[in-house]
Amino acid sequence: MADYDVHEIEAKWQRVWDDAGAALVGEPDPTKPKSYVVAMWPYPSGTLHMGHVLVYTVGDVLTRFRKRQGMEVLHPIGFDSFGLPAENAAIREGGHPRDIVERNIETITQSMRRMGWAFDWSRLISAHQPTYYVWDQWLFLQLYEAGLIYRKGSPVKWCPQDQVVLANEQVHDGRCEYCGAEVEAKNLEQWFVRQTAYAQELLDGLDELDWAEKIKTMQRNWIGRSEGAEIQFRIDELEDDVAVFTTRPDTLYGATFFVVAPEHPLVETLSERSPNGEEIRAYVRRAAAKRGEERMAAEEKTGVFTGFFATNPVTEARIPIWVADYVLMDYGTGAIMAVPAHDDRDREFAETFDLPIVPVIDEDGKLIDSAQFTGLPFEDAKKAIVAWLAERGRAKETISYRLRDWGFSRQRYWGSPIPIVYCDTCGTVPVPYEDLPVLLPLDLEDFRPRGVAPLAAHESFMNVDCPQCGARAKREPETMDTFIDSSWYFLRYTDPKNADMPWRQELADYWNPVDQYIGGIDHTTMHMIYARVVIKALADLGHIGFREPFRAFFTNGWVNLGGTKMSKSKGNVIGPEQLLDEYGADVSRLNILHLGPATEDMEWTDEGVEGMLRFTRRLWRIVNEVAASSSRDTPPVNELSRKAHQTIAKVTDDLGRRQSFHTAISAVIELLNELSRAGASDPAARFAAETAVSLIQPYAPHIAEELWVALGHEKLWEAPWPVADEPQLTRDTFELVVQVNGKVRDRFEVDAGLSEEELVARATASEKVQTHLDGATVRRTIVVPRKLVNFVVG
RNA sequence: GCCGGGGUGGCGAAACUGGUCAGACGCGCCCGACUUAAAAUCGGGUGACCCUCGGGUCAUGCGGGUUCGAGUCCCGCUCCCGGCACCA
Numbered sequence: 096m097a098d099y100d101v102h103e104i105e106a107k108w109q110r111v112w113d114d115a116g117a118a119l120v121g122e123p124d125p126t127k128p129k130s131y132v133v134a135m136w137p138y139p140s141g142t143l144h145m146g147h148v149l150v151y152t153v154g155d156v157l158t159r160f161r162k163r164q165g166m167e168v169l170h171p172i173g174f175d176s177f178g179l180p181a182e183n184a185a186i187r188e189g190g191h192p193r194d195i196v197e198r199n200i201e202t203i204t205q206s207m208r209r210m211g212w213a214f215d216w217s218r219l220i221s222a223h224q225p226t227y228y229v230w231d232q233w234l235f236l237q238l239y240e241a242g243l244i245y246r247k248g249s250p251v252k253w254c255p256q257d258q259v260v261l262a263n264e265q266v267h268d269g270r271c272e273y274c275g276a277e278v279e280a281k282n283l284e285q286w287f288v289r290q291t292a293y294a295q296e297l298l299d300g301l302d303e304l305d306w307a308e309k310i311k312t313m314q315r316n317w318i319g320r321s322e323g324a325e326i327q328f329r330i331d332e333l334e335d336d337v338a339v340f341t342t343r344p345d346t347l348y349g350a351t352f353f354v355v356a357p358e359h360p361l362v363e364t365l366s367e368r369s370p371n372g373e374e375i376r377a378y379v380r381r382a383a384a385k386r387g388e389e390r391m392a393a394e395e396k397t398g399v400f401t402g403f404f405a406t407n408p409v410t411e412a413r414i415p416i417w418v419a420d421y422v423l424m425d426y427g428t429g430a431i432m433a434v435p436a437h438d439d440r441d442r443e444f445a446e447t448f449d450l451p452i453v454p455v456i457d458e459d460g461k462l463i464d465s466a467q468f469t470g471l472p473f474e475d476a477k478k479a480i481v482a483w484l485a486e487r488g489r490a491k492e493t494i495s496y497r498l499r500d501w502g503f504s505r506q507r508y509w510g511s512p513i514p515i516v517y518c519d520t521c522g523t524v525p526v527p528y529e530d531l532p533v534l535l536p537l538d539l540e541d542f543r544p545r546g547v548a549p550l551a552a553h554e555s556f557m558n559v560d561c562p563q564c565g566a567r568a569k570r571e572p573e574t575m576d577t578f579i580d581s582s583w584y585f586l587r588y589t590d591p592k593n594a595d596m597p598w599r600q601e602l603a604d605y606w607n608p609v610d611q612y613i614g615g616i617d618h619t620t621m622h623m624i625y626a627r628v629v630i631k632a633l634a635d636l637g638h639i640g641f642r643e644p645f646r647a648f649f650t651n652g653w654v655n656l657g658g659t660k661m662s663k664s665k666g667n668v669i670g671p672e673q674l675l676d677e678y679g680a681d682v683s684r685l686n687i688l689h690l691g692p693a694t695e696d697m698e699w700t701d702e703g704v705e706g707m708l709r710f711t712r713r714l715w716r717i718v719n720e721v722a723a724s725s726s727r728d729t730p731p732v733n734e735l736s737r738k739a740h741q742t743i744a745k746v747t748d749d750l751g752r753r754q755s756f757h758t759a760i761s762a763v764i765e766l767l768n769e770l771s772r773a774g775a776s777d778p779a780a781r782f783a784a785e786t787a788v789s790l791i792q793p794y795a796p797h798i799a800e801e802l803w804v805a806l807g808h809e810k811l812w813e814a815p816w817p818v819a820d821e822p823q824l825t826r827d828t829f830e831l832v833v834q835v836n837g838k839v840r841d842r843f844e845v846d847a848g849l850s851e852e853e854l855v856a857r858a859t860a861s862e863k864v865q866t867h868l869d870g871a872t873v874r875r876t877i878v879v880p881r882k883l884v885n886f887v888v889g
Numbered sequence: 890g891c892c893g894g895g896g897u898g899g900c901g902a903a904a905c906u907g908g909u910c911a912g913a914c915g916c917g918c919c920c921g922a923c924u925u926a927a928a929a930u931c932g933g934g935u936g937a938c939c940c941u942c943g944g945g946u947c948a949u950g951c952g953g954g955u956u957c958g959a960g961u962c963c964c965g966c967u968c969c970c971g972g973c974a975c976c977a
Contacts, residue, residue, distance in 0.1 A: 838910085
């Protein structure tokens with residue numbers, strides 16, 4: 096028997112597969128069912144870690160399994176090479192982001208190839224290449240023309256001393272982290288995707304998707320639908336109406352005051368006319384400088400009375416208008432009717448400022464002190480009160496979503512430039528399609544983030560002629576969020592080299608939706624929402640013929656070390672390189688999937704890897720023994736052949752329906768154990784060995800291929816997936832369990848063909864059973880065919 | 890607070906539709922074989938307690954229930970993990 100030289104064998108088969116183009120997919124073969132398997136593309140910010148090993152091994156196992164089941168499988172890879180992780184790596188390590196990213200891509204690609212992951216390398220894409228991001232810009236223009244991208248002022252934290260935008264983390268106690276100056280709020284014009292337009296469809300679409308309930312729940316929470324009503328309150332002094340959003344119109348009679356957010360447009364008018372206008376303005380400034388978390392963490396509610404009153408539309412009572420930062424401008428209407436008796440936050444505020452608290456619902460959930468609505472159950476009252484107000488034009492039923500529009504412009508360098516030119520005469524002008532791409536200049540000296548877009552300092556980039564009037568104009572210096580890149584990359588994989596258009600629709604429509612998407616749970620509420628939004632928008636624009644990107648989503652757990660997720664920023668990374676050097680790809684792949692359920696978080700340990708090493712060595716030894724000595728005759732039906740067929744059924748089900756990757760490995764180990772006990776002389780030994788090798792191939796493709804040849808075959812990667820022989824799954828005898836009062840008292844083999852009466856007779860005949868039946872009356876006998884007989888006595 | 894997922898040996902876990910003494914498979918540990926020795930490999934053992942060595946009793950977070958039979962279904966509790974959250 097030849098030695099098991101891992102490195103030589105693995106390198107050999109990787110060469111063979113490369114030469115054979117085993118992972119490449121050309122024009123689709125319409126006679127085969129298709130399967131599109133995509134594992135989330137990585138940030139090339141460093142090297143691979145065990146989390147990557149998990150994600151891509153899951154994808155590879157499914158790919159190899161589905162191919163052998165006769166499907167046409169597309170399994171591509173690319174790099175999410177724009178954005179902060181790459182840029183920060185460049186800043187940390189020195190050098191240009193592009194150089195760092197391209198070096199990392201080179202390194203990671205080498206590791207990926209060593210792992211034996213069967214990607215279609217001919218379709219490799221990277222977000223930072225102009226051939227990719229030109230289509231980000233195309234996408235931008237498409238959505239911009241459709242009104243799905245817009246620009247609006249959005250409040251940011253601004254340091255007046257340093258003249259920069261501050262991230263929330265850079266604000267401490269309302270002061271700039273660097274210079275200590277008091278932080279101000281400033282409206283910064285930013286670009287948004289109008290994703291709220293799809294809020295309801297995003298919610299409804301979840302029902303159709305094969306995603307874990309946990310993931311759907313996270314998206315539902317994030318979208319945050321609330322049914323309620325918009326109610327108009329009159330402000331007599333201003334001769335104006337102000338709308339509030341409430342989910343509890345039934346409590347309207349208990350509304351004792353009125354609160355607007357500090358950012359509410361009404362506040363400016365109020366502070367101009369109010370005697371304590373200065374106090375209001377000071378409060379608004381302080382609130383604006385506070386971070387969201389600071390607002391929340393505040394021990395006591397704060398606010399200022401404006402001196403104005405709003406009229407409750409049902410009671411005609413005049414209730415005081417306050418400005419308070421516990422009301423948020425970007426939810427509902429930015430104004431609320433406060434019902435301190437039935438809302439914890441309103442009560443807290445009322446207690447702090449000594450405002451009246453009027454209960455309007457009793458313990459039975461019925462309305463009290465609510466005029467003609469008194470006595471109604473509160474659910475009915477919601478409808479009744481809104482209906483009454485609607486007749487008078489003072490309210491309407493509405494739905495609010497927590498989901499916000501997606502602000503995607505970044506004051507950073509390493510991203511796709513936004514294809515917009517600002518002209519003094521023409522205003523905001525989109526760059527014409529024929530002028531794309533707007534190339535990101537690579538000769539920028541200083542690209543570190545300072546709160547202003549670094550590109551603004553690049554003269555030759557910034558100064559352009561207006562595409563409309565030809566006058567001197569300025570480019571948009573901000574770049575796109577990297578989530579734009581990742582919102583459509585799975586479309587580009589289907590037509591990666593197309594220079595004329597982002598994809599041919601027939602190709603994108605053929606492969607999509609992605610049949611199996613694989614990735615971490617951390618992308619659930621950002622990337623997985625953005626991609627769904629972009630796909631819906633592209634469908635509305637007629638560029639694709641489907642509305643959901645990911646039909647099924649396999650959520651892999653995190654690989655932890657010392658209790659926290661492995662990541663470069665935490666410095667607790669263990670990469671596959673040392674495992675590859677020591678054990679090779681097959682063992683590394685088996686190990687990561689045998690650690691536990693791939694959907695659960697797992698603690699990295701390198702102890703278990705020894706178990707998989709032993710397994711591959713035993714497989715090598717036993718299969719070689721069988722290959723050398725066992726008969727090639729058609730195997731008989733015996734215990735071992737039955738075990739082999741059961742294992743085929745189990746592994747097929749685990750890889751197909753259940754996606755339970757660790758139990759499939761266990762099943763093959765069981766088969767090997769049984770083969771080992773039976774020995775090479777068993778007449779079914781060769782069949783059992785072939786089955787074990789064939790079933791483990793998706794996990795350990797290199798050793799499987801080598802052993803397949805030893806067994807006298809070739810090209811296992813193309814061999815049809817084995818099919819279990821149904822008759823051998825059911826045995827002609829079974830172990831009958833005999834219970835007395837539900838406790839097992841005996842068990843023995845019986846013929847499977849026995850009738851219920853015969854089973855009872857055999858059970859009764861058992862001596863062990865008799866000792867427990869002794870003297871008692873059998874009141875009932877339960878027979879479960881092919882399983883057990885249970886005597887109920889007493 | 891609202892929503893979701895969980896709690897099984899020393900450890901990772903399995904038990905898929907209520908039915909084979911619950912714990913497959915792997916790790917770890919113990920014993921044995923081989924060896925001058927070790928590694929590797931091979932064989933055996935490994936939930937707890939009791940024990941006359943045949944077995945007995947208890948055991949899937951806690952307490953109840955349904956059932957001939959419950960890790961699995963129902964009710965209540967408890968603890969852990971995750972999501973959302975001054976969202977009106």
